[in-house]
Structure formats: C-alpha cells, structure tokens
Amino acid sequence: MSSAPSAPSDLSRHDRPPPRATAPAVAAVVASLLVLASALVVFLLRDTLTTRSVEGRPYAVASGATGIATAGTGTPTPSRGPIAGTDPVAALTRQAAQDRSRVETFVGQWIPQISAKAPGLVVDGRTFDDAAVLADVIASRDRFPQALLLRSDDYTSFRRGGFWVTVVGTSFPTPQAANAWCDQQGLAPDDCFAKRLSHTEGPQGNTVLR
Secondary structure (H helix, E strand, C coil): CCCCCCCCCCCCCCCCCCCCHHHHHHHHHHHHHHHHHHHHHHHHHHHHHCCCCCCCCCCCCCCCCCCCCCCCCCCCCCCCCCCCCCCHHHHHHHHHHHHHHHHCCCCCCEEEEEECCCCCCCCEECCCCHHHHHHHHHHHHHHCCCCEEEEEHHHHCCCCCCCEEEEECCCEEEHHHHHHHHHCCCCCCCEEEEEEEECCCCCCEEECCC
C-alpha cells in the first residue's frame, strides 16, 4: 500500500532567507556614492581654486582677467572686462584720476596702505615694469573692492615720488587699528601698514609700520 504523498515543503516568509542584491543594484549604489563624493570634492576645492592672495608680489595679466573701472563716479569697484592690449600707464593714470575725489576724503585719516609699486622696483628678485605694476593694482582691487589708487607725487606724506600706491578706502581712529586690520587680512608687514595722507606734512608721523 503506497503511502500518502507528503505535503509540499513551503517556507513561511519569516523563515525564507533574504533575497540577494543583484549586480545591477550594487552597481547603481556604487555609482551614486561616486557622484556624491565627486560633488563634495568640488565644493571643498572651489574656494581654493578661486582665491588669490595679495602680498606685494607681481601678478601676470591674462587675457580676460579682471580689469579696472574707467568710468563713473562714487566708490570705485573693479570692472569685469578684459584689459588685454590696454596701455598700462594710461590705465593706471585713468584709474588714479577716477579715484582722486574719493581718496581726498581720507586726507588726515588713518587708512591701510596695501601696495606701493613703481617701474624699476625690485621685489623678490623681479623687476617691476608698467605692466607688472598694473597687474599688482588689479590683484589688490580683486581682493579688496574698496581699494583706491593714488600717485605718491600728489601727497607730501610720502618720501618718494613716482610710486603708484594702493590704499584701502576705510578709515580708522588710530594707526594701531589700521594695522590690526592688516593683521586680520593676513597681509605681510611690508605689504600693509597704517598711512595718513597729507598735502602739507611730511612722512614723519604719518606712517606707522607693523
């Protein structure tokens, strides 16, 4: 006599082993993680790639680089047009003339001087020419939009004439406060210090180094 057929084996949903992830699913997860990692790297490096420091060093001017505003009134800000092909002396003269009225409002006040360059000046073994002076001015204005350009010949508080001087259009009650601003910006002592412009007084008492 044959025995009765056994009941079909059927595992309950609690007893069944979990399904294995398929290869396409794993690949999709890995791809998503790679995309997220790439986005994070780009975000972290963005500021590093776009930040330029200004420490009185020569800067090369590339085609399409930030230019200098050449028209308008009020507080000067860098223009965004290319300056390739511009005569450096003409550009410097034009910018100083535009900034003159604003610079005059700071006569007798303590302001940070962040650059003083002239053709023939040697910095770290490199001799500045007119193009290098212009590039230095552009770099300063890139970092500090409130920067103003002046000629040392126009003020008696400078020891030497013939220099293109960049100052920051922010006044401070004391030279120590102006120098503290330089410290906060991370600028080297030779590149930033307190200056007071004058049309009648000499350099003594109007320059405080850090």
